[in-house]
Amino acid sequence: xxxxxxxxxxxxxxxxxxxxxxxxxxxxxxxxxxxxxxxxxxxxxxxxxxxxxxxxxxxxxxxxxxxxxxxxxxxxxxxxxxxxxxxxxxxxxxxxxxxxxxxxxxxxxxxxxxxxxxxxxxxxxxxxxxxxxxxxxxxxxxxxxxxxxxxxxxx
Amino acid sequence: xxxxxxxxxxxxxxxxxxxxxxxxxxxxxxxxxxxxxxxxxxxxxxxxxxxxxxxxxxxxxxxxxxxxxxxxxxxxxxxxxxxxxxxxxxxxxxxxxxxxxxxxxxxxxxxxxxxxxxxxxxxxxxxxxxxxxxxxxxxxxxxxxxxxxxxxxxxxxxxxxxxxxxxxxxxxxxxxxxxxxxxxxxxxxxxxxxxxxxxxxxxxxxxxxxxxxxxxxxxxxxxxxxxxxxxxxxxxxxxxxxxxxxxxxxxxxxxxxxxxxxxxxxxxxxxxxxxxxxxxxxxxxxxxxxxxxxxxxxxxxxxxxxxxxxxxxxxxxxxxxxxxxxxxxxxxxxxx
Numbered sequence: 001x002x003x004x005x006x007x008x009x010x011x012x013x014x015x016x017x018x019x020x021x022x023x024x025x026x027x028x029x030x031x032x033x034x035x036x037x038x039x040x041x042x043x044x045x046x047x048x049x050x051x052x053x054x055x056x057x058x059x060x061x062x063x064x065x066x067x068x069x070x071x072x073x074x075x076x077x078x079x080x081x082x083x084x085x086x087x088x089x090x091x092x093x094x095x096x097x098x099x100x101x102x103x104x105x106x107x108x109x110x111x112x113x114x115x116x117x118x119x120x121x122x123x124x125x126x127x128x129x130x131x132x133x134x135x136x137x138x139x140x141x142x143x144x145x146x147x148x149x150x151x152x153x154x155x
Numbered sequence: 156x157x158x159x160x161x162x163x164x165x166x167x168x169x170x171x172x173x174x175x176x177x178x179x180x181x182x183x184x185x186x187x188x189x190x191x192x193x194x195x196x197x198x199x200x201x202x203x204x205x206x207x208x209x210x211x212x213x214x215x216x217x218x219x220x221x222x223x224x225x226x227x228x229x230x231x232x233x234x235x236x237x238x239x240x241x242x243x244x245x246x247x248x249x250x251x252x253x254x255x256x257x258x259x260x261x262x263x264x265x266x267x268x269x270x271x272x273x274x275x276x277x278x279x280x281x282x283x284x285x286x287x288x289x290x291x292x293x294x295x296x297x298x299x300x301x302x303x304x305x306x307x308x309x310x311x312x313x314x315x316x317x318x319x320x321x322x323x324x325x326x327x328x329x330x331x332x333x334x335x336x337x338x339x340x341x342x343x344x345x346x347x348x349x350x351x352x353x354x355x356x357x358x359x360x361x362x363x364x365x366x367x368x369x370x371x372x373x374x375x376x377x378x379x380x381x382x383x384x385x386x387x388x389x390x391x392x393x394x395x396x397x398x399x400x401x402x403x404x405x406x407x408x409x410x411x412x413x414x415x416x417x418x419x420x421x422x423x424x425x426x427x428x429x430x431x432x433x434x435x436x437x438x439x440x441x442x443x444x445x446x447x448x449x450x451x452x453x454x455x456x457x458x459x460x461x462x463x464x465x466x467x468x469x470x471x472x473x474x475x476x477x478x479x480x481x482x483x484x485x486x487x488x489x490x491x
Binding site for chain 1: 258276388436437470
């Protein structure tokens with residue numbers, strides 16, 4: 001592990017509309033509020049369906065608009081939560097990625113690399129074994145494939 | 156084989172006189188089969204109106220439409236697929252499967268897990284292009300009709316499904332396992348390698364099941380068919396394909412599904428000793444621990460099946476892992 005990066009104070013929190021994301025943000029807030037020098041990046045990844053999921057370009061545009069709006073709203077909610085807890089505005093960044101991705105975990109880790117975050121925080125969904133078997137688990141994949149950073153998986 | 160998708164080109168349908176079309180039908184299908192009223196179609200958007208004896212012109216070739224294809228499974232009556240037509244190519248007489256565009260989005264439920272699915276003509280067109288010349292895939296091409304629908308035209312494969320093929324082998328399971336299964340296992344490994352070929356190029360098959368493998372009578376090879384099924388995948392894009400591969404393997408090893416019900420009905424003592432460890436993680440009525448029923452199934456092979464058990468702690472993430480274990484099991488099988 002590259003200790004220089006792992007020890008930095010850039011923290012990436014992966015969020016979506018789920019309760020586990022709320023737990024992840026709350027954990028960081030409770031742990032770090034009041035401490036200085038931390039930079040939080042809230043990230044939402046929206047996997048874009050493949051080209052012919054949509055019947056028309058208009059439907060695709062509408063889908064993108066809706067997803068974009070709800071993701072922006074989630075990011076804004078969590079930004080406010082952190083600011084209310086004492087984080088400064090300039091310490092919080094929001095990133096929204098909409099792309100076709102084979103793996104959300106890989107997308108998150110690509111952003112972690114790009115933003116040089118030493119810590120990735122993600123909530124665990126608590127999916128069933130069946131679901132993990134068929135569709136995999138983002139938190140498990142991050143836990144197993146992350147390099148050069150710490151991973152906090154919040155139950 | 157091409158590694159990249161060729162652009163689908165919309166082609167203006169070639170003009171044919173009715174007399175020419177009738178002559179071609181008489182030549183390839185027989186003079187008694189020439190329809191009196193010839194319905195010529197270039198826009199297939201309303202596929203319900205594309206009917207028996209119609210001629211569909213796609214690109215520079217006319218096709219005489221025959222019956223709708225059917226698909227059946229699990230004992231349910233075969234259902235007509237109105238958007239999939241068997242046809243005769245009136246340029247060379249060959250039999251084709253013409254897949255028209257059927258836009259469908261729905262939720263599938265597998266073992267209580269619900270996920271969003273859709274038919275994807277473009278995906279199938281990409282895969283036909285990607286697998287051109289590959290002996291383990293149905294062959295064909297795509298083009299757009301006069302209304303820009305992505306039509307796929309596949310060579311008809313004469314043969315039974317792999318599932319039906321194996322049921323006829325062996326006096327009993329032991330005879331099947333020792334005398335037929337090794338060859339079938341080789342076939343299966345090649346089919347998994349073919350799926351790996353897709354995955355390595357960022358495509359999933361999407362609907363891996365035993366009736367989507369046809370044993371081609373012309374070549375003796377098993378071929379994957381039907382690539383238009385797509386779904387919103389989770390973290391592991393290929394997990395559902397791997398699940399399908401596991402189900403097929405269990406079917407091949409067991410010479411058919413071995414179910415809890417069958418064991419109970421036959422009075423097998425094994426039925427009383429079954430636990431969640433023995434059954435499929437999704438289909439809890441099917442056994443994966445086949446060694447418990449057929450003790451001569453080697454450990455290495457059973458070990459693979461146990462990755463699909465309801466009590467499994469480790470799953471296959473990709474075809475590479477599965478193929479590694481299949482290779483080991485195959486080597487052990489040679490020494491039996």
